Structure formats: C-alpha cells, structure tokens
Amino acid sequence: MESSQSIVLGDVEIFRVIEFHGPLMPGTDLVPETTAQTWRDNADWLAPEHWDPHVDRVICTVQTWVLRSGGRTILVDTGIGNGRERPGREMFHHLQTDFPDRMARAGIHPDEVDLVINTHIHGDHVGWNTVAADGEWIPAFPNAQYLIPRADDLYFGPANDYGNGARPDDRLLYEDSIAPIHRAGQSVLWDGAHRIDDTLTLESAPGHTPGSSVLHLNSGTDRAVFVGDMVHSPVQLIHPSCNSCLCLDPQQAALSRRRILERAADTRELVVPAHFSGAGAVEIRRNGTDFTLGEWSATAEPR
Numbered sequence: 001m002e003s004s005q006s007i008v009l010g011d012v013e014i015f016r017v018i019e020f021h022g023p024l025m026p027g028t029d030l031v032p033e034t035t036a037q038t039w040r041d042n043a044d045w046l047a048p049e050h051w052d053p054h055v056d057r058v059i060c061t062v063q064t065w066v067l068r069s070g071g072r073t074i075l076v077d078t079g080i081g082n083g084r085e086r087p088g089r090e091m092f093h094h095l096q097t098d099f100p101d102r103m104a105r106a107g108i109h110p111d112e113v114d115l116v117i118n119t120h121i122h123g124d125h126v127g128w129n130t131v132a133a134d135g136e137w138i139p140a141f142p143n144a145q146y147l148i149p150r151a152d153d154l155y156f157g158p159a160n161d162y163g164n165g166a167r168p169d170d171r172l173l174y175e176d177s178i179a180p181i182h183r184a185g186q187s188v189l190w191d192g193a194h195r196i197d198d199t200l201t202l203e204s205a206p207g208h209t210p211g212s213s214v215l216h217l218n219s220g221t222d223r224a225v226f227v228g229d230m231v232h233s234p235v236q237l238i239h240p241s242c243n244s245c246l247c248l249d250p251q252q253a254a255l256s257r258r259r260i261l262e263r264a265a266d267t268r269e270l271v272v273p274a275h276f277s278g279a280g281a282v283e284i285r286r287n288g289t290d291f292t293l294g295e296w297s298a299t300a301e302p303r
C-alpha cells in the first residue's frame with residue numbers, strides 16, 4: 001500500500017479503497033432543498049473535487065474506509081459489488097470493477113478482515129459483503145463479524161416485505177448481500193449504541209434509513225466520526241438542514257444530522273462521510289446555527 005494514502009489518528013491507521021469515482025447527478029437533484037444559487041455561491045471551493053460547475057454534476061465516490069486498529073482490520077461499508085441485479089439503479093446494475101484487486105493492492109486479504117461495519121443497508125454500502133461462488137452468494141470475508149443495524153435489518157428484511165415492497169432492488173440486495181451473512185452465522189445485529197472496543201463505538205442516527213448509524217473513533221487525543229450517508233456533499237455541512245433525495249425520513253434525517261455534526265464540531269471529530277470526493281474527510285466548526293469547514297484530511301484523493 002502507498003503509505004501516503006493513509007492518515008493516522010491516535011493508534012488507528014485509516015485509508016480508503018475506491019470502487020467508483022465520478023460525476024453523479026445535478027446538485028439540486030441530489031440535495032433538493034438547495035438551489036442552483038447555493039451551488040454557484042460555493043463553486044470556488046466545491047469545484048473541481050466535489051462539483052463540476054460546467055455540467056452541474058456532484059462528484060461522488062463509492063468507497064470502503066479501512067481501519068487498522070489494535071491489530072485488527074475493520075471495513076466501514078462495502079460498496080456496490082460486482083454482477084448484481086439492480087434493475088432500479090442503472091449505475092449499480094451488473095457493475096464490474098477491479099475493487100478486489102484494489103483491496104489486494106492496499107494490502108487487504110479477505111481472510112484477514114476481522115470486522116465489517118455496514119453503516120446502513122443501501123445498495124452502495126453492503127455490496128462487497130458477499131461474493132459469488134458456484135452460483136451462490138457467500139461472505140466475502142470468511143473470518144469477519146458483520147455489524148448490521150437491527151432497525152435496517154428489520155425494515156429491509158423479509159418480515160417487512162423488504163422495505164414495504166417499495167423497490168424491487170431492496171429485496172434483491174437483502175437476499176444477495178445480507179441474508180447470506182445471517183446464514184453463515186457471521187452477522188451481529190445491534191440497536192441504539194454498540195461499543196466495539198476502547199476506540200470504536202457505533203451510534204444509531206436514524207433518518208436516512210431507519211437503522212442509519214455513525215461510527216465514533218476516539219484514540220489518544222484524536223477523534224473522528226464516520227457518518228455514512230448523513231451527508232453526500234460538503235454543501236450539507238454548511239447547510240445541515242438540507243437532506244439528500246435518498247433520505248427515507250427527511251425530518252428525522254435532519255435532526256440526526258444536526259445532532260451528530262454539533263457533537264463533531266464541539267469535540268473536534270474529523271467528519272468522514274461515505275461518498276465525499278477530494279480528501280474525503282474534513283473538520284467542521286460551529287457558525288451560528290450552521291457550520292463552516294475546517295481542515296481537510298491528508299487522505300489521498302481518489303484515482
């Protein structure tokens with residue numbers, strides 16, 4: 001692994017492995033409560049890493065954050081996956097990338113992954129939970145425990161007709177990316193808060209999905225919070241009431257976002273979202289009722 005790609009917080013080394021990087025959709029489509037003016041007003045720092053003003057497309061990454069902590073290898077979210085049936089999302093449908101090779105080049109052998117954290121159950125966060133073998137989906141990381149928020153497992157699982165039957169993709173992704181983990185006995189469902197060890201704690205932050213969660217890191221004097229899909233663009237850090245178009249419960253999502261970001265600002269947690277391009281993670285400060293951006297992390301930019 002190129003060591004320049006990683007940052008160190010306390011005793012934890014952090015880096016990311018990219019599955020997808022590129023333009024996604026217009027800013028006001030992804031964050032409907034913003035206006036075209038919102039994006040133009042911030043173009044000087046959003047472009048070129050986070051927004052392409054020439055075509056009005058938000059630049060996103062789909063990536064796995066990797067933590068080496070206490071001798072353990074921990075993955076935060078597992079992307080889209082290869083060869084998936086996702087007729088409702090063209091970008092995800094039958095995707096083929098070299099993500100496994102990228103993991104290998106980063107020094108990660110599947111047998112050596114100890115813990116997989118799904119911040120929530122959406123198609124771009126659980127895909128590489130599994131791989132295809134002899135026509136079946138099996139856990140991609142045979143020795144890992146998989147931490148899955150129980151509220152999402154209930155909502156997107158068969159007892160709730162896979163997300164109330166709202167989207168066929170939800171049934172497909174539960175059956176190919178979550179159910180095989182349960183069958184293998186490798187899943188751990190958790191509620192409310194879940195302490196992983198002295199350094200890492202999961203906390204429920206619902207709204208984007210019923211089980212959406214954040215991962216707090218606290219090591220030495222350093223702190224970070226992996227916020228999953230609480231924000232998709234740094235525009236939402238300076239306008240934290242603005243939800244993405246993908247938030248299932250917008251009111252609850254906005255409350256959770258503000259609560260988690262206020263704590264991040266007050267305790268100087270580095271904010272590490274799932275989909276930011278550029279350096280991928282940034283500090284925030286309070287600015288009245290909103291926030292301003294502080295230092296970006298030294299994480300390498302996606303290639």
Ligand SMILES: [Zn+2]
Binds near residue numbers: 122125229274
């Ligand atoms: Zn996502």
